[in-house]
Amino acid sequence: MTVRVRYAPSPTGEPHVGNIRTALFNWLFARREGGRFIVRIEDTDQTRLVEGSVEKILDGLRWLGLDWDEGPEAGGEYGPYFQSERLPYYHQAVEDLLRSDDAYLCFCSPERLEQVRAEQAARKEPPRYDRHCRDLTDDERREREAQSLIPVVRFKTPLSGQTRFNDLIRGEIVFENAVLDDFVILKSDGFPVYHLASVVDDHVMEITHVMRADEWLPSTPRHVLLYAALDIEPPVFAHMPMIVGPDRAKLSKRHGAVSIGEYSRQGFLQEAMFNFLGLLGWSLDDHTEIISKQQFVENFSLERIGVTAAIFDMEKLTWMNGVYIRQLSAEDLTDRMLPFLDRDLPPSIDRPLDISYVMQITPLIQERLKRLDEAAELTDFFFAGDELPYDLSLLLGKRFAENSAGALAALHAAYVILAEASIWKSETLESFLRPLADKLELKTGDFFGLLRVAVTGRTAAPPLFQTMAALGRDRTLARLDIAAQRLDDSVAAPR
């Protein structure tokens, strides 16, 4: 029997990382086992639909490279893959359950249910449906139908006994039927509730393994009961640990970036995200951190999925992203960086950006870059005009704070020697400037630091000679000249 697993999101917004991690594990399992990965959209709650979210969910999957064998866009023999288009299946199942007396019509109004719950709460009882309509006589039922009350259908949960199932990750789980209530399976709008729809679909679509988040564990006995009532074989269950926020609560918007799209916009590489997510709740061994997709596919196993909820550690993700960025070729990094530069560089800078120029800059920031959205602030001085907005005190630093004349002389000397340079290459520039530091009796750190501020407007920047080389002769000289002039002006100006 070939493995068939599904990722079944509901289109209620952007998919969050926990959700996508579930998709990832399903995909990994399918690929490892040579099975099929199916995407099914669970859009049975018409009130919660959010326009455009299906596209966002699919984009998220595509971004991570999680291709699906069946589902929206891909099609497949088990379609349709939107539950809203599968109503006849559910209605048939409801009919069967009604006929076999495993379900019943319930005419209770939302108001009554609300009131029942309130009373139960007041008495400190567990809030559950009181089974008011479970044993309605035919007459009573007809009477309500005559009032044109629209019923829901509830499952007739056994009043006693136990429901047990084996979870691949957690072992045997047992529930007392007595603590389960008569849950709704078909809503008054004619749409099924998750429990019914997923059971029916998983069966019809021949899903072999239901791998979903931990939060579903408590409702699994309902599903097991439904399978039994429908007289069909349940799939294998595997409930995986959830991803939680720093406070260990279920991940939500208030924890900051949670949707997969946000990570992409923040400049995380899909490779890094894949690796990081794959390691949240699963491990290859006791020491491997950087794992390629292929390695994941080759080694993935359900046995190595952990049981405890994991906090999403942004710091580690960021580190890992840096590792992946450093592994990229200059061409590849440039391609990926370009959209970010385009988005983040000041509007005053002309577009389109010069790709060959960016290509020269890329290697200079590659090992300083942890997220693609940092590219602009790391490189803006390469694109800015030569009048850089730095403070004179920054230019002078500690070394020249009381010696602006010395700084001026050094700037001049550098200008003069560079102006004569016939070849404008990093090594050449260094071969001129390093001896010059000696001649000026300045420590290289002090001398180069001065030049760095003059050329980049900041104290922390890529290596000086490479920066000058990329910037080009004219702009480098212009910046040295401007720095010297500013110094000169400040000396001449009365305090």
Add this chain to the structure above:
RNA sequence: GGCGCAUUCGUCUAGCGGCCCAGGACACCGCCCUCUCAAGGCGGAGAUCGCGGGUUCGAAUCCCGCAUGCGCUACCA
């Protein structure tokens, strides 16, 4: 409240009875490299394995209880 699941460095984790007075990674600290910042190398600090009982020659690993956390408890998924 009821039910369920979980509990190893701050965080992600390794560990499935002796190899563990617990290993790796991120973060943190120090040193080295060095024109700054990074990257890299080396080293350090950091976990009485939630607590209490058992079982066993021997337990982080098995069993029981407790505590704590989280999840579920909808005509949401």
